[in-house]
Amino acid sequence: MKLLGKHLAVDMYGCSFENLNNLELVKNAILAALTQTNMTLLNLSCQKSEPQGLTVLALLAKSHISIHTYPDLGYAAVDVFICGDQTRSDQALAVLKRFLKPEKTKTTHIMRGDFGSQKDMKPRIRVSIAPLRRVRNTSAKVWRFLRNK
Structure with a gap:
């Protein structure tokens, strides 16, 4: 399967309270990002808490x-999936960074639809050796018991 898109999950830390609590600024940030990247806006939904x-x-x-x-924490959680x-x-x-002005960011890049090879798509099987260790430990105890008699 080919790569379908790129999903960025971004944690922005150290943003100002005023920027994060300003609905117009955040809306303008998204609209500016859309203008810069020539993307088509279908709907813009906003909710102030x-x-x-x-x-x-x-x-x-x-x-x-x-x-x-989260203005009280100076934190913004941003998702960009294209x-x-x-x-x-x-x-x-x-x-978005230019508008929100974070002091620090952590970005997680997720490649959507990229499964790699067929081997990557198979579920991984976990093998636990604890039961084998218990058997080995039990047999060692039996041998010690028999040797001591």
């Missing part, structure tokens, strides 16, 4: 971008 924090989800043609903010062109997810993330 009380007493602070917000969620913004951009549903795109074959993709999505979401941002969940089918096809791999470079656009990195470009979108760069725009």
Whole structure:
């Protein structure tokens, strides 16, 4: 199976409370990322939480971008999933970083639809040697017992 898309799961730390609690700024960040990467917006959904924090989800043609903010922690959880062109997810993330201004980020790259070889698709079987060790230990105890008699 060929690679279908790239999914970036990004933790942004050290963002300012004001940036993370500003719904218009976060919406503008996503819209700027879409403009920069020439992606098609189907729907933009926003939810402001009380007493602070917000969620913004951009549903795109074959993709999505979401941002969940925790202003009291200075933290934003960002997901960027883009089918096809791999470079656009990195470009979108760069725009979001420019708006949210995190001090530190942790990015997890997930290649969607990339199973590699047929061998990679087979489930892995775990083998436990604990029962064998118990048998070996028991037989050693029996031999010691018989030797001592």
